[in-house]
Amino acid sequence: MTTTTHLMRSKRFLPLMATQFFNAFNDNLYKTALVLFVVYSVYNSEKHEAFFSGLASLVFILPFVLLSALAGQLADTRDKARIIRIVKLCEIGWASLGAAGLFMAWQGIAVHTFAIPLLLFVVFLAAAQSTFLGPIKYAILPQHLEKDEVLPGTGLVEAGTYIAILTGTILAGFIYVELAMVLIVVTAVAGYFVSRWVPDAPPQSDYEMHYPLLEPYAEKVRNPVLRWLGYAPVAIADQAVMSWRLVRDTMHNREIFLAIIAISFFWTIGAVLFIQFPPLAKNQLLASKEVASLFLVIFSIGIAIGSVGVNALLKGEVSARFSPASVVVMGVFVIGFYVVAKMWSPNAAGELLSVGSFLMEPLAIPLLLMLLGISTAGGFFVVPLYAFLTTRCAHDAxxxxxxxxxxxxxxxxxxxxxxxxGMTSIGIPVAEQLLLAAAMSIISAWLGRLLFNAERAALALA
Known part of the structure; x- marks a missing residue:
């Protein structure tokens, strides 16, 4: 029996794997279903659609900025399995709120005044849940698995998460919103019950979370609810300071500094592209939400292809030598995607194209190949940079x-x-916004070149 097969049958691992799968699936099902439904069924203006898509992405990212440091500390100082169960129980709450918001929007009840703000609030809650689960899914493995099982276990968690993201994204584009609102609640309930089988994982550190500025206040206020209400805002501010210190202390290594900046700039480009896909599919291509979902799936598949391809080229070596050229190629594919999209001739009937009808269009395959090229080249660029983060730092850091x-x-x-x-607000069409992503690729190539030069300089001194 292989290690992988053994792990998939093990009570030490399978419940965690299933819990993470349900979590990633539900996040992506809800967010994608929400954006596609609002873009295709609520708004009828490219400007409003692009603005909402951007706002939903912004709201989803904010918890990772605000709460990552706190989530990491909790994972180190509390029982990880207990945190998982608490967070998964909370998921039932946000899923129920999200289902209520989708129902209201579907039925046209207070759509703009209440339903859409509620849906965006639930996006924030869903992202906050993922923020708290993120550090645990890796940190808990060494506590439950043998030393030779950690690497295959990590690979299985990554593969399961990737499959869950793709499944949730694809399904969101192909099911009716009334089914989506039921499915997110069912998935949340299933995820919670599975999480109850995750074995306990007590903290392995003596570190205690400490807020010296708040201790005098906390001692004076006896009511725990009032204490928390006063404690929480300052605690979050304290976490922001700790996040800044964490980033600052990491940047002393030039290779790590450049790798983080290059990765981050790449995801800035990625955020711009992801936001544009739904309104672009609807307004420029006159394609259905299923086609918009297909775009997101192809982008993810391309990143995976690029990851495998660059690892094969580098033969296990950690190097940024292909990164500058890769991101230039990515920019060329972005321009190609823009050109093909601008050449697109809407169908005479003016109806939104299904996936089958879209694929029969003469420019559909070139357009999808351009999109696949963008994401594959992106994978070539960004994957080696992640390796710098763990191979160029101290083992305990x-x-x-x-x-x-x-x-x-x-x-x-x-x-x-x-x-x-911002570009949407000042009236720049969605298709033209693609050109900004192409221009930003030049800066990414420069950052990749700086990193490669730093890599060579470090090797020369070794």
Whole structure:
């Protein structure tokens, strides 16, 4: 029996794997179903559609910026399995709120005044849940698995998460909203009951969460609810300071600094592109929400192809030598995608194209190949940079380095979302916004070149 087969049959691992699968599936099902429904069924203006898509992405990213440091501390100082169960129980709450918001929007009840703000609030809650589960899904593995099982276990969690994201994204584009609202609640309930089988994972550190500025206040206020209400805002501010210190302390290594900046700039571009796909599919291509979902899926598949391809080229070596050229190629494909989209001739009937009808269009395959080229080249660019984060830092600083990268990445995606919202607000058409992503690729290539030069300089001194 292989290690992988053994793990998939093990009570030490399978409940965690299933819990993470349900979580990633539900997040992507809800967010994608929400954006596609609002873009295709609520708004009838490219400007409003692009603005909402950008706003939803911005709201989804914010918890990762605000709460990542707190989530990491909780994972180190509390029983990880207990946190999982609490968070999964909370998921039933946000899923129910999300289902209520979708129902109201579907039925046309207070759509703009209440339903859409509620739906965006639930996006924030869903992202907050993922923020707290993120550090645990890796940190808990060494507690439950043998040393030789950790690597295959990590690979299985990654593969399961990737499949869950794709499944949720695809399904959101092909089911009716009334089915989606039921499915997110059912998935949340299933995820909670599975999480109850995750074995306990007590903290392995003596570190205690400490808020010195708040201790005198906390001692004076006896009511726990009032204490929390006063405690929470300052505690979150304290976490922001700690996040900044974490990032600052990580940046002393030039290779790590450049890798984090290059990765973050790449995801700024990615945020701009992801926001544009639904309104572009609807207004420029006159394609259905199923086609918009297909775009998101192809983008994810391309990143995976690029990941495998660059690993094969580098033969296990950690190097940025292909990164500058890769991101230039990505920019060329973005321009190609823009050109093909601008050449697109809407169907005479003016009806939205189904996936089958879309694929019969003469420019459909070239357009999809351009999109696949964008994401594949992106995978070639960004994947080796992630390896720098764990191979160029001290062994006892790997977790902090990854956390710092996650914080900066999230901030960059916030910037990308704000850029897209800003361009939409001043009236720049969605298709033309693609050209900004192409221009930004030049800066990414420059950052990749700086990283490769730093890599060579470090090797020369070794």
């Amino acid at each position: 790997a977790s902090r380095t990854i956390a710092a990268n996650n914080i900066v990445n999230s901030l960059s995606m916030v910037v990308g979302s704000l850029i897209a919202i």
